[in-house]
Amino acid sequence: MSELKTTQSNSTLSNSLNLANPIVDYLKISKEALLQIKVILSQRKEPCEGIRVGVRTRGCSGLSYIIEYAVKDQNISKFDDVVIKEGIKIFIDPKVSMFLIGSEMIFKNDDLSAGFDFINPNEKGRCGCGESFNV
Numbered sequence: 001m002s003e004l005k006t007t008q009s010n011s012t013l014s015n016s017l018n019l020a021n022p023i024v025d026y027l028k029i030s031k032e033a034l035l036q037i038k039v040i041l042s043q044r045k046e047p048c049e050g051i052r053v054g055v056r057t058r059g060c061s062g063l064s065y066i067i068e069y070a071v072k073d074q075n076i077s078k079f080d081d082v083v084i085k086e087g088i089k090i091f092i093d094p095k096v097s098m099f100l101i102g103s104e105m106i107f108k109n110d111d112l113s114a115g116f117d118f119i120n121p122n123e124k125g126r127c128g129c130g131e132s133f134n135v
Helices: 010-017 031-043
Strands: 027-029 050-058 062-070 081-085 088-092 103-109 114-119
Touching: 027 031, 027 081, 027 088, 031 050, 031 088, 031 103, 062 114
Parallel strands: 027 103, 050 088
Antiparallel strands: 050 062, 081 088, 103 114
16 A cells, blocks of 8 residues: 655645645545556646536435546636646545545555555445445
8 A cells, every 4th residue: 555645745745736735635546546547647638637526416325436537627616626646646526535544545456347446444334236335
C-alpha cells in the first residue's frame, strides 16, 4: 500500500488552480490504481487535469462511486480537495470527503472484470453486485 506524497507545494498548486483545499491525506492510492490512472490519462486525446472522484445516488444500496476525467472549466471546482501522487492529480468532490476518510483507491483485475474500487472503512454495506454502497 502506498502512502500519499505531494509533488508540489500547497501554494504552487493553489495558485495554479485556485483551489481552497489543495492537498488532502485522507485517501490512499494503490500502486496498481496509480498505474492504471497514468495509462488512462496517457491515452486521452483531449486535455485534462487528472481524474475526479465523486459519489452519486444510485443502485440498491444508495450510493455509487464516480470516477471521471477532471477537465478545467467543466467539472473542477475551486473547493475540490486534491491528492497528488507522482505528478497525477486526483480531484475529490468536497461533498464526498466525509465518505472517503481512511479509504484506499485500488484497481481490481480478475477473470470476470477490471476496474477501480475503494476499500472504505466508512461503508456499512454493499449491494450484492458490488455496484453501490451505504454509509
